Amino acid sequence: MQLKKINPNLQQALIENDFIEANEMQNDTFSAIKSGADVVIQSPGGTGKTTTIVLNVIQRLEKAIGESTRALIFVEDKEKVLEAVETFKKLANYTDLRVIGCHDKGDIDFDKNQISLGMDVIIGTTTKINAMFGSAGFNMNTIKMFIVDDADMLFRNRLDATIMRLSASVEKTQRIFFCSEITERVEVLADKIMIEPIFFEMEE
Secondary structure: OOOOOOOHHHHHHHHHOOOOOOOHHHHHHHHHHHOOOOEEEEOOOOOOHHHHHHHHHHHHHOOOOOOOOOEEEEEOOHHHHHHHHHHHHHHOOOOOOOEEEEOOOOOHHHHHHHHHHOOOEEEEEHHHHHHHHHHHOOOOOOOOEEEEOOHHHHHHOOOHHHHHHHHHOOOOOEEEEEEOOOOHHHHHHHHHHOOOOEEEEOOO
């Protein structure tokens, strides 16, 4: 996958998993995400949003550091959690990044114990992440990437207030929304929590 200044190990993992050519979304958004800018990306379902999230997190974090989480990824449900974790397993093959998936049907005490041992990336449903960070007292100020997938769906389900509250717990981070449609709620929340966000709208 030819993306400007992509990590060579990530490039190798992408090729080995048959991600040979970057699609329009990956090409257009890679530099902006890599720069640390706040970004809103609208793209239809089935266009590789999960892969785009994962490759950008690997590119930005590169390797395991310390005990505190550096990327927080909100997804819609258990299936999306498992899909993202599986994608990380494939594409982070040449890194030592520590990744955990947390969903509403999992054991919260087990998840909190694993995170307290040291975890670079947490992928989870909004309610589960909120429950864990609300009760465990994890340090949110190490979060470098605050990513919301299917933002339009989550905000439609009135989870925007929870995400806004969690975002407010992080002093300085990169905030990224992925959505199938840039709804009014997506625009409103982007305006509230992002700094001069860049909007990308992909064609069908």
